Amino acid sequence: MTTLSIHDLETPSVLIDLDRMERNIRNMQARCDALGLAFRPHIKTHKIPDIARRQLEAGAVGIACQKVSEAEIFAGEGFHDIQIPYNILGERKTARLAALALHNRVTVSADHPTVIAGLSAAAAARDMTIRVMVDLETDIQRTGAPVERAVELAKQIDADPHLHFAGLLVYPSNATIRPALQEVLARLEQAGIGVESVSGGGTGAALQAHEVPELTELRVGTYVFYDWTSVVKGWTTLDDCAMRVRATVVSRPSETRAILDSGSKTLTSDTIDGGYGHIVEYPEARIYQLNEEHAYVDVSACERRPAIGEIVHVIPVHTCVVTNLHNQLYGVRGETVEVTWSVAARGLVW
Amino acid sequence: MTTLSIHDLETPSVLIDLDRMERNIRNMQARCDALGLAFRPHIKTHKIPDIARRQLEAGAVGIACQKVSEAEIFAGEGFHDIQIPYNILGERKTARLAALALHNRVTVSADHPTVIAGLSAAAAARDMTIRVMVDLETDIQRTGAPVERAVELAKQIDADPHLHFAGLLVYPSNATIRPALQEVLARLEQAGIGVESVSGGGTGAALQAHEVPELTELRVGTYVFYDWTSVVKGWTTLDDCAMRVRATVVSRPSETRAILDSGSKTLTSDTIDGGYGHIVEYPEARIYQLNEEHAYVDVSACERRPAIGEIVHVIPVHTCVVTNLHNQLYGVRGETVEVTWSVAARGLVW
Structure with a gap:
């Protein structure tokens, strides 16, 4: 195996x-x-x-x-x-x-x-x-x-x-x-x-x-799972956030702007304090807008700035709606994928 | 059949x-x-x-x-x-x-x-x-x-x-x-x-x-499909909006508030002019907030007001993200369901 x-x-x-x-x-x-x-x-x-x-x-x-x-x-x-x-x-x-x-x-x-x-x-x-x-x-x-x-x-x-x-x-x-x-x-x-x-x-x-x-x-x-809202509201700390969206920096159109491949169909349009999530590797970055398959990130406050092709991890604003968007979630221990779950009740809203 | x-x-x-x-x-x-x-x-x-x-x-x-x-x-x-x-x-x-x-x-x-x-x-x-x-x-x-x-x-x-x-x-x-x-x-x-x-x-x-x-x-x-955003932005008229979310008024907690069974897992959190969609039967109503499975509707401007249990139809703000939330869409001609489509590429974001 x-x-x-x-x-x-x-x-x-x-x-x-x-x-x-x-x-x-x-x-x-x-x-x-x-x-x-x-x-x-x-x-x-x-x-x-x-x-x-x-x-x-x-x-x-x-x-x-x-x-x-x-x-x-x-x-x-x-x-x-x-x-x-x-x-x-x-x-x-x-x-x-x-x-x-x-x-x-x-x-x-x-x-x-x-x-x-x-x-x-x-x-x-x-x-x-x-x-x-x-x-x-x-x-x-x-x-x-x-x-x-x-x-x-x-x-x-x-x-x-x-x-x-x-x-x-x-x-x-x-x-x-x-x-x-x-x-x-x-x-x-x-x-x-x-x-x-x-x-x-x-x-x-x-x-x-x-x-x-x-x-x-x-x-x-x-x-x-907790989420970025839980952290902003003081219910918990970043260290308890169990859900992370693994994303790629797919475009770096300007010095201060990065685009991720995770948009509203991945992260949802739910916001907290006007932001769409927290990037673990770039805590000073700000996800300020989403289109369906693009996250717009302002990286002007970051000392080190992400390169195109780089992988980052986003703690989403609201885990409950993120789960419902995806066919699978991956249960990981360190870098090992221990379990692949189908989201059995995904899309069931009636 | x-x-x-x-x-x-x-x-x-x-x-x-x-x-x-x-x-x-x-x-x-x-x-x-x-x-x-x-x-x-x-x-x-x-x-x-x-x-x-x-x-x-x-x-x-x-x-x-x-x-x-x-x-x-x-x-x-x-x-x-x-x-x-x-x-x-x-x-x-x-x-x-x-x-x-x-x-x-x-x-x-x-x-x-x-x-x-x-x-x-x-x-x-x-x-x-x-x-x-x-x-x-x-x-x-x-x-x-x-x-x-x-x-x-x-x-x-x-x-x-x-x-x-x-x-x-x-x-x-x-x-x-x-x-x-x-x-x-x-x-x-x-x-x-x-x-x-x-x-x-x-x-x-x-x-x-x-x-x-x-x-x-x-x-x-x-x-x-067009959507409520298309109407608000003047791209089209209500009569061209092909997607409607059939919903039930599940609660009437006050004279001016109705709650629908379609929340952010159904309509998405996308907004236009601060609203979450247009109710066909109650054009003066305003969907002012969503939780995952609840839409909050202000019906104070409606002359006739919806009863609990009543069915209404919502034109969503953004059809592209609504489709992606659902397992099926129903193609209807009048009141007849002519085709049930599986949303084949739902959840495919990579």
């Missing part, structure tokens, strides 16, 4: 440093263990069953998937405790969800009576029970019901013969949510409705988990 | 209106025919051989691919005239390019002596000739050599026994490039170097093609 080296890979390729990834898995699990929190990694970041398996082996209780299609792939790969923190709507989609929940411990969330009615109908059609959490609104103003409605939704679920009230869900779970969370919990206790789980999420919020003692569970995705 | 309807598709799904796409293909071909320009569609927009075949049937001379991996897929599908307007670097990649050029009419571009030397070495190793164009710098300041260097590069290619100088390449090809283009052409004529082709590109620039009579060829990608 020939050993594959990173030098054998075409650029751009997405490398995962296995030592760093394994350390990230151990450390987040240890943090949750220390706080007495169940840990549920979100697979949206890697979309690879083998990585989820390593997360479970480290102590995770199950996984989170954002969409039914992701959950179907992972259930087929032997993951039986799956949370989908998402409103699942539409007769066909709730029927697929019910089919999945027949043989697996599936938990979804809801923030509206219509969502709950749809789940109930799908469960009734199979004479089964579906587990439903209530999604509580947070400061990011995405989905989620405010306190009053959240209590009503929990009562609706609890009263439905085909639904099981599985607790409360928040994203992110930083301390600002605490007063609302406490009020909902108090009112549900008054109503005699048990809350088996309070699930929080967010890699940044994981640092604040001890400030929200009401949490019983944490679901976090990005931590497994 | 059961006919598939758009109502049978899960959301989010990417629909291509076949009537509009066919009209776009006819119209751009007619424009090029009228100007006496060879037309070479860029497949980066659709990455689907069947669509490229329709473009060739309409009169296109060949295709453009941005990366070697895309070209390999299309060559395997029977496309034998392929231009790669990109600097191809690295021994392994130039060897693959040479292998491709053995049995196909492959043309690449170069903006640096190092690139040319690499192509020459790969061609020499097989005792063959590779066709190379010189990439001339334009106002977008991406790749490309300025006038003086462009002339030198053309001479280097022309003098190389294993390379064939195949002309000049510009992107975009609006009128601002004309003085530089004329100077290079004059100096090459002086040097007795024939210029068989001047290839311009860009869907927007296609409108200005008549202002650059030096062009002999046009390569354009986006026109096949």
